[in-house]
Amino acid sequence: MTDVNISTMTIEHWPQVLKIYAEGIKTGAATFEIDLPNYKDWNQNHLEHCRLVIESHGTIFGWAALSPVSSRWVYRGVAEVSVYMSEKSRGMGYGTLLMNQLIYCSEKKGLWTLRSGIFPTNIASIKLHEKVGFRLLGIREKIGQLNGIWHDNLIYERRSKIVGK
Template sequence: MNLHIRLALLHDAGAIARIYNAGIRSGNATFETRTVTVEERCRWIEQQEEYHPILVAETEGQVVGWASVHPYRERDCYHGVGEFSIYVDESHQGKGIGKQLLQALVEACARRGYWKLVSRIFDFNHASRALCQSCGFREVGVYEKHGKRNGRWVDCVIVERLIEENLD
């Protein structure tokens, strides 16, 4: 499979929304329950800053996954820490796309000066946990009963990866 990873463009908004909405419906990846519109994803892409990239993975002209990073916290001391999200189209999962996309996001963040990436993963989302581990992330803790999804409490595993070349 020929995979091309690049920064998201406005015309990617429909695919990004479709993939994210499938993640919402699955209940495996986010506490969000309200689906997003293409217009909302367009505004998100338009507001993308150089320091906070949104990447898409494309094969045969079709966007099959996306990853993004946003500020971890607003305080200046956390400027080099990013919180990331990654979603792969259901029909393309298990093909290595997530790994290539996450590796590209780490590289893009390294070039921008980040020293750490973090995220939270539902404890039962073993595929995402394995993906992060394969990309050098470590599990550092668990937020117990972090939120409710479909009326039940969900624990979240906290993952982090240091970007060694930016530690001084």
């Protein structure tokens, strides 16, 4: 494994983060989004904490961030995971490192549940989530359209063993 570092995402990382996000959109198996967001919109939709990049020598291999699932107080400890790996780094173990750090960060911030919606065809993401302790809760059938085609979404969840016991 290359000498990698996981650090807090900053606005300076945005161009590389956006490039990796574009690669995910291009797969048709990572998100329902078809357009890249601008930083302002992306920033408003994600929690300020637990925004991470994994990089080596200035090259970002992946990123992860959390979004609130609800504005209701009762769900303040529940967040939706976004994790994207660059095409050149997939299968190298960096996703596991990044997700483990995201879990650690989320627990330090008092989050008790992490949730992910994953396309059934995104086998790499399914394996990654299961590897770090997420479990399949169920399927939201035909929950959204991508390019005019209805897609299911698998709902994965990880309940903290530390927070909210």
